[in-house]
Amino acid sequence: MSNGNQEVLVHVKNMKKYFNIRNKGVLKAVDDVSFDIYKGETLGLVGESGCGKTTCGRTILGLYPVTEGEIEYEGRNVTNFKKGDLPWFKKRAQMIFQDPYASLDPRMTVESIIAEGMENFGIYQKPEERKERIYELLQLVGLNKEHASRFPHEFSGGQRQRIGIARALAVDPEFIVCDEPISALDVSIQAQVVNLLVKLQKELGLTYLFIAHDLSMVKHISDRVGVMYMGHIVELASSTELYANPQHPYTKALLSAIPIPDPEKEKNKVVLPLEGEVGSPINCGPGCRFASRCKYATEKCKTETPELKEIEAGHFAACHLFE
Amino acid sequence: MSEHLLDIENLKVSFHTYAGEVQAVRGVSLKVNAGECIAVVGESGSGKTVTSKAVLGLIAEPPGEIKKDSRILFEGKNILDFTEKEWRNFRGKDAAMIFQDPMTSLNPTMKVGKQIMESILLHNKISKQEAKERAIELLRQVNIPNPEDRLNQYPYEFSGGMRQRVVIAIALACNPKLMIADEPTTALDVTIQAQIMKLLKEIQKKNNTAVIMITHDLGVVAGMAEYITVMYAGCVVESGKVEEIFHNPQHPYTSALLKAVPNMENENKSELQIIPGTPPDLIMPPKGCGFASRCRYCMGICKEQSPDFTHVSESHKAACWLHHPMAKKVLGTEDIRRVLENE
Numbered sequence: 001m002s003n004g005n006q007e008v009l010v011h012v013k014n015m016k017k018y019f020n021i022r023n024k025g026v027l028k029a030v031d032d033v034s035f036d037i038y039k040g041e042t043l044g045l046v047g048e049s050g051c052g053k054t055t056c057g058r059t060i061l062g063l064y065p066v067t068e069g070e071i072e073y074e075g076r077n078v079t080n081f082k083k084g085d086l087p088w089f090k091k092r093a094q095m096i097f098q099d100p101y102a103s104l105d106p107r108m109t110v111e112s113i114i115a116e117g118m119e120n121f122g123i124y125q126k127p128e129e130r131k132e133r134i135y136e137l138l139q140l141v142g143l144n145k146e147h148a149s150r151f152p153h154e155f156s157g158g159q160r161q162r163i164g165i166a167r168a169l170a171v172d173p174e175f176i177v178c179d180e181p182i183s184a185l186d187v188s189i190q191a192q193v194v195n196l197l198v199k200l201q202k203e204l205g206l207t208y209l210f211i212a213h214d215l216s217m218v219k220h221i222s223d224r225v226g227v228m229y230m231g232h233i234v235e236l237a238s239s240t241e242l243y244a245n246p247q248h249p250y251t252k253a254l255l256s257a258i259p260i261p262d263p264e265k266e267k268n269k270v271v272l273p274l275e276g277e278v279g280s281p282i283n284c285g286p287g288c289r290f291a292s293r294c295k296y297a298t299e300k301c302k303t304e305t306p307e308l309k310e311i312e313a314g315h316f317a318a319c320h321l322f323e
Numbered sequence: 324m325s326e327h328l329l330d331i332e333n334l335k336v337s338f339h340t341y342a343g344e345v346q347a348v349r350g351v352s353l354k355v356n357a358g359e360c361i362a363v364v365g366e367s368g369s370g371k372t373v374t375s376k377a378v379l380g381l382i383a384e385p386p387g388e389i390k391k392d393s394r395i396l397f398e399g400k401n402i403l404d405f406t407e408k409e410w411r412n413f414r415g416k417d418a419a420m421i422f423q424d425p426m427t428s429l430n431p432t433m434k435v436g437k438q439i440m441e442s443i444l445l446h447n448k449i450s451k452q453e454a455k456e457r458a459i460e461l462l463r464q465v466n467i468p469n470p471e472d473r474l475n476q477y478p479y480e481f482s483g484g485m486r487q488r489v490v491i492a493i494a495l496a497c498n499p500k501l502m503i504a505d506e507p508t509t510a511l512d513v514t515i516q517a518q519i520m521k522l523l524k525e526i527q528k529k530n531n532t533a534v535i536m537i538t539h540d541l542g543v544v545a546g547m548a549e550y551i552t553v554m555y556a557g558c559v560v561e562s563g564k565v566e567e568i569f570h571n572p573q574h575p576y577t578s579a580l581l582k583a584v585p586n587m588e589n590e591n592k593s594e595l596q597i598i599p600g601t602p603p604d605l606i607m608p609p610k611g612c613g614f615a616s617r618c619r620y621c622m623g624i625c626k627e628q629s630p631d632f633t634h635v636s637e638s639h640k641a642a643c644w645l646h647h648p649m650a651k652k653v654l655g656t657e658d659i660r661r662v663l664e665n666e
Contacts, residue, residue: 048512156601186366187539191583191595213512220585220595257517259542261584263565266546271521274514 009175009207010037010060015069017052017059025283029055031231032069034308037175042201042208044222044239046215046254050281052231053211054098057177060209061093062086073175091121094168098180100160104152110138110163111148117171137166141196158189165196169204177209182217194221215258219243224314227251230281230289233308237315247317250290288320296321328533329355329378329397329501335390336373336382343606347373349557357500358531362544362565364580365554368602371537374554375503378402378535379420380410397501415442418501419494424510425486429478435489436474442496461492465522484515488522495526502527503535508543520547541581545569550638553577556603556613558629563639573633573641576614612644620645 017030030052037043045053058064060071062078071079078089094117097103104113114134124130135145141162152160161181168176178197182190194217200206212218218225219239226236227248235248246252253274260266279292288294291301300320308318336348348370355361365371376382378395380402395402402413422428430438439458444451455474462470465488478486487507494502504523508516524547527534536544544551545565552562553576561574572578582596600617603609609616615625625644633646 048514158601187541187580188366188583188598189601191597192599195595195597215513216585254514257514259513259516259520259540259545261542261545261569261581263545263569266542269546271517274518 006038006041008036009039009074010209011070011072011075012036012060013070013072015056015059015071016067017055017064018067021282027282028231028284029281030059031281032305033228033231033233035226035233035236037207037209039174039207040201040205041223042210042221044218044225045209045211045228046213046218046225047228048254049213050230051228052281053228054179056228057095057179057209057211061095061177062089063095087121091171092173093175093177094171094173095177095179096161096164096168096181099184100157100164101184103164104160106152109149109151113152113163114138114148114167114170117167121171123171133170134166137169140169140200141166142192156189157185158192161185161193162196165193165200169200173206175207175209177211179211180213181210183212183214190217197221215255227254230279230284232289232305232318233316234290234319235317236308241312241315245315247311247315247322248290248319249294249296249321251317288318326399327354327396328357328359329353329395329535331374331378332394332396334374334377334393334395336370336377336393337388337390339386339388340606346605346608347557348377349605349608351554351557351559353552353559353562355501355533355535357533358527359550360527360534360536360548361550361552362536362538362548363552363554364538364541364544366539366602368556368605369554370557371554372505375420375505375535375537378501378503379414379418380405381420412446415499416446416497417499418503419497419499421487421490421494421502421504421507423506425483425490426510428490429486431478434475434477435481439474439489439493439496442493446497457496458492461495462489464495464526465489465492467492483511484518487511487515487519491519491522491526495530498530499532501533501535503537505537506539507536509538509540516543523547541569542584553580556608557605558613559642560614561639561641561643563635563641567636567639571635571639573635573639573646574614574643575618575620575645577641612642 013034015030015033019027019029021027033056045056047053055064059066066079070077073089073093081089111134114137115130118124118130124133134148138145138147143159143162155163182193185193198221201208210218210221222239224237225239225242226233229250235242235251243255246255253272256270256272260269274293286305287303288301288306291297306318306320308316309322311317311322331351331353334348334351338345338347351374363371377389382389389403393403397417405413436455436458439461440454443454443457458474459470462473467473467485467488481489508519511519520543526532536548538544548565550562551565551568553560555576561577568577572581579596579598583598585595598617603613603616611626611628612630615621622644630642630644632640632642634640
């Protein structure tokens with residue numbers, strides 16, 4: 001995957017994350033995915049629940065140890081980092097979590113939540129400096145300094161997500177994994193948080209991996225979008241290209257299922273029938289994972305895993321149809 | 324039609340908590356005709372679920388309280404005066420509910436078949452064998468493969484989408500005249516959501532059941548509902564035919580809500596229109612319009628007095644001071660739309 005003038009920030013190579021399940025076997029949550037994240041871009045990752053998108057984001061940050069494969073950050077392989085090297089990576093890569101109610105410690109004040117990362121990395125030796133920075137961060141995310149001494153339960157969902165964002169920004173990261181940051185919020189609040197993330201990206205030059213199942217929001221915020229299905233990336237393209245010209249049968253079905261907020265179009269649109277349900281990722285063998293639901297599936301699809309190949313410039317798809 | 328199937332008039336529901344009285348629903352009126360699908364749209368805390376629970380008598384009193392002058396007429400009878408026995412006859416038979424979360428609305432210790440047969444046996448004088456046949460037929464109706472075997476399985480053996488189908492089958496068990504679906508697809512993936520919505524639409528057409536769809540997602544109801552009621556802070560702010568709401572919103576909240584969702588066809592990545600601020604605290608609801616503090620067109624009167632409904636057309640009405648003749652000098656009804664569209 002080359003893209004001439006853009007600098008690769010995160011390089012994921014054949015990353016696998018398996019979980020052992022007692023008495024049942026191996027759950028292949030993320031199975032051999034490779035992609036690059038360029039500096040300053042937003043890469044969206046979409047898919048149904050259980051497709052491995054969250055595991056993918058967490059594994060990149062080292063919250064889960066990788067089963068196999070490599071993750072390079074600025075050219076350094078972070079998967080085999082010694083303990084002493086880890087802070088270098090963790091200071092640069094941060095995460096915003098899905099549930100703003102569960103991801104903030106209810107017994108800590110907002111100030112100590114934000115300060116925790118700074119203390120860990122020894123940024124700002126003087127307490128006054130640190131305090132100053134915390135107020136600055138709160139203002140940056142649209143809260144004010146009076147909020148610093150309060151506890152999480154005093155805030156609404158949207159405000160809590162802002163605190164989560166301020167915490168991620170506290171250590172001046174370059175790369176942030178946003179794991180469904182808006183799915184727990186109301187529609188009118190979602191737009192507030194998304195606009196904030198876009199603003200911060202412009203001002204601070206951040207790179208995002210934006211994980212979500214809300215396809216229309218992902219299209220809005222991402223430069224490129226990857227579609228995951230049962231641990232595989234099945235399609236990856238620029239967001240305009242992917243939504244205008246989807247190639248993989250799964251992407252097509254997924255996009256056709258998005259409800260359109262327009263009564264005439266919604267009544268007349270054709271939903272590509274997607275029969276059945278997502279299969280089990282436990283002990284699954286080779287072959288295209290989508291084969292059992294795909295109407296174009298052949299014998300080959302059931303036995304051979306298709307590779308992610310470039311079918312047009314910058315447009316990748318993993319399907320035997322394009323060979 | 325003069326006689327409505329369901330006619331909610333001035334419904335007011337409060338909950339008494341330690342912090343004070345939460346006025347969750349503050350004077351909601353809503354009408355549903357037989358065989359019709361209406362959608363109630365609003366954010367969390369706007370009172371849409373409480374309204375639907377009141378229709379099925381599911382508000383626990385205390386801490387809840389349905390105010391004296393509220394009326395809910397079902398086929399002309401005020402169901403708020405029902406005795407517990409009458410309620411039991413009503414629930415499940417005349418009106419049924421599909422709950423939001425299929426993971427928690429089924430009993431995990433009971434076989435699926437038994438859960439479906441429960442209400443059939445309660446409301447009809449038929450034998451167990453007949454009830455079982457009816458249950459199989461219902462499962463077939465909601466497109467569950469191998470219904471004979473599935474009947475003897477427990478909910479944990481079903482996936483999320485399949486469980487929601489079971490919940491729908493239970494709701495359908497006695498051919499209710501009214502079905503209330505409380506965010507039936509919120510917990511489901513977009514592909515499963517499309518399947519469930521298609522199923523609900525088919526059932527509604529086939530059985531001529533009236534459906535109240537409760538949701539926060541306007542996109543979900545665009546293809547199904549005939550009428551939409553938009554709620555905010557416990558009040559109805561706008562209601563009308565689905566086309567009227569989508570193409571000609573007359574309340575700033577409806578309009579902002581429609582704009583807050585990114586348009587899939589729009590290529591430009593401009594900022595999303597946001598609604599600043601947060602919904603009001605319903606322990607101390609604002610004196611005027613509930614939306615005033617977040618409204619960009621807020622006027623002096625908006626904070627003082629709550630607006631009455633202005634009828635835009637026979638079916639379309641909105642509660643906003645911008646429609647008042649006195650405000651017309653600044654913005655006419657037609658102008659609001661133009662201004663909202665241009666921004």
